[in-house]
Amino acid sequence: MPGSDPLRTVLFDLDGTLADTAPDMYAALAALQREQGVPMLPFEAVRNQVSHGGAALVRLAFPDAEGDRFETLRQRFLTLYAEHYLCRDTGLFPGMETLLDTIERLGMNWGIVTNKPAWLTDPLVRAMDLHQRAVTVISGDTTPQRKPHPMPMLLACEQAACQPAECLYVGDAERDIQAGRATGTHTLVALYGYIDDPQAPATWGADGAIDHPEQILPWLPAESRVGITLR
Structure with missing residues (x-):
């Protein structure tokens, strides 16, 4: 769980974490x-x-x-x-829409950090009607370096007006966790994402792992969880 710095931002990887592409x-x-x-x-x-x-x-x-x-x-x-x-059958993972609504209602913000190139990321985010909701969308070619380098994460934190310690990054690949750790964010592995058998998420050094998006809820500020149920 986050320490003394309260979370202000939740960042998501795109494919396999935020959206089922x-x-x-x-x-x-x-x-x-x-x-x-x-x-x-x-x-x-x-x-x-x-x-x-x-x-x-x-x-x-x-x-x-x-x-x-x-x-x-x-x-x-x-x-x-x-x-x-690009967006025929792609959609948010079950429970993710309610989670995003909750984050926004709490006055927190959220964004996307993906290695997908912008010429694919941007039209997909628009097609999913998320472009006006995400405070930041960092693609694989937004910065000179891609994940696992911390540069995309640092830019996302800057655009979200948060310090890394105030940010939670959720991803389904080892490079996501490496990028988050190098940046100084909290990290969660999305076990519901695209993880094949040879990979070993338990060895990636994340702060935790979740089987469903709604399991992010306990990581939000304690007062935010009163009366909230995600399905």
Whole structure:
């Protein structure tokens, strides 16, 4: 739990933490496989790779692709995703909307720090009607360094007008926890996110882990929890 500094800001990773983007990422990958005449992978084989980004998904679907062919496939995947699948079935994880409402009602703020590039992040955030609610949206190319470097987190804290010790960062990848720890924020692992079997979240050094977004509630100021139930 946070120490003497009360929380003022909650920051979220995007894919696999704030929003369930896996159905649309999978749809774009499946479309690419159809174009290439390659058998489609099952959704279960793809979901927990989404947080690793588009390149990881293309490698998963086309393990023999290298060099120029790999780059062509990667670019085509991103084009399909951006133009046809960006926000078809993507939505906030269950319980997240109520959590965001609670944060806002308490006079706290929240934002997004993702490694997704801005040309994908910004239209997705707008399509989800979150662009006027998030106090900060930091993408993978907003700063010269990406997570796990602390630079994106430091900028997010600055834009949210909070000190790192007043911030809680929630993510589903080890780089999220590394970035938060390097910045000095509190950190939580979103176990409901895209975490594959070889990963070991218990070893990442986070301050805690949650199975559902509503489990963030006890981390908010004590007075905020009176009379609040998240479903």
